[in-house]
Amino acid sequence: MTSPLHLQSNADLHCHSTVSDGTLSPEALAARAVANGVELWALTDHDEVSGQARAMATAQSLGLPYLTGVEISVSFAGKVVHIVGLGFEHDDSALIEGLRQTRGGREQRAKEMAQGLQSVGIKGAFEGALRYVGNPELISRTHFARFLVDAGHCSDVPEVFRRFLTEGKPGYVPHRWAGLGDAVGWITRAGGLALIAHPGRYGFTPTEEYALITEFMAHGGRGIEVVTGSHSLAEMQQYTETALEFSLLASRGSDFHSPEESRCDLGRLSEHLSGRLTPVWSALQERIHWPHGTQP
Template sequence: MLSDNSIYAVNADLHCHSTVSDGTLSPADIAVRAKSNGVDLWALTDHDEVSGIPVARSVAHDLGMQYITGVEISITWAGKTIHIVGLDFDETNANLVQGLAKTRSGRERRAQDMAADLLNKTGIPDTYRGALKYVGNPDLISRSHFARYLVEIGACENVSDAFKHFLAEGKPGFVPHRWATLSEAVGWIRGAGGLPVVAHPGRYDLTPLALDAFFLEFKSLGGVAIETVTGSHSIDQYDEYTKVAQRYGFLASRGSDFHSPIDMDVDIGKLVSLPRLVKPVWEKWLSS
């Protein structure tokens, strides 16, 4: 078996997005970027979609990089949108595929409502058509695509600015959407043989009491891990959520949440290592 030193030295990036959802690079191009940045173990985790997996896996293997199947599922819990990453599952599992298709449904209608809200409240026209330039499939249109268009037309300096001023909850352009339930998402992942992981838990606007309730429910349903070191956390939150993983007995995952070479906080493969206080979720995937 690998030693502890070897396990923690693995450059695992288990959270990133391609043009299949709201990223700007193709699955093949992200694989190349990951390899060039020293990634040893990689998962492509597009939003509510697994169609990029075959290409991602093929290119990763050609490059000599170990690949794990991945997806990021949007759920609604206590009125908030939360993301659950699934890792190491059978992407052809019928219940998973059907569940993801159900979750994607409604994105196009929401996007049209977002465009109407932006026009009515800010006077910015044609944002739906503009956002479509950044996505191939209207079923996968998201706030990130709107954000890129707002940057393109000069309404915002960058994607983060677009979310802050136009697309976050309470801002013009934000339209809530009813996603999958926590039970459904965890059930689809587990039913396909995978491991459910809470994505970037530090991002959610939940009270400590609500977060505790969420983690307990997640664990009771079969959730096994949380992201502790992620590009969507601040450095202080690395330590905070390492302690959370210890408290609830979760494994720890690591991922850049990479979307684009532009407007990114952390490049793929460039995160700090996991603290040795937690057990990496990837330990079981590493060959002896």
């Protein structure tokens, strides 16, 4: 019998595998989570749930409690915002179809990105990026960035984004994402809980952020990431207050993609949730997949 999860548990509920834009398989991530002391884990690949069965099976075989997860890209106020879903039925047909439609158009977008890079003398970028893709339906800027680093055009991934892959740069092409209501609806109708991922990353004004949170909640969203690999200590404190102000459940996750690239290793977040917060897993106890014989 394991001890019940508590506020200070080492939960890591945000990471990515080769099914989207990570560099480790779901099985390798599960093993890494266990090695790094994770007590509750979720794999949250971008716009894709096909790795869920593998992640869940491996987690259970290793004695690791597991929550299903996904990270959905949506458009809001002219920016791409990410919504994490946790604890849903991963074989829900409406969720799967919604994600399939969201993924649509990535190949054409990638070819246009390659054309933009070719215009500044970088040839073969589409074919180069494909070498780093585990799932061709999810070819993304991250795969282009890995190619450009390994080909010697930039020293690291952040330099690639600064020079080539952000708005106004030669390799940037926008994508039409799902709507906020669509993403929250797919998650909640599949029995899960939706939360706003790494809110400190979007650069919204206070008015825009208020609009995001209130619209998100109006659609049925219930949580927000407070402790993440990309939040500073000040941002963690800021979104602690935000969660309290709006009575949102709080989550934590490293947003781990790769041992070589990520700011924070899986399971190695330095901060826990404040004792004033209600953790998201407290509302998902019945949705956790416990290893056989270990449910508290």
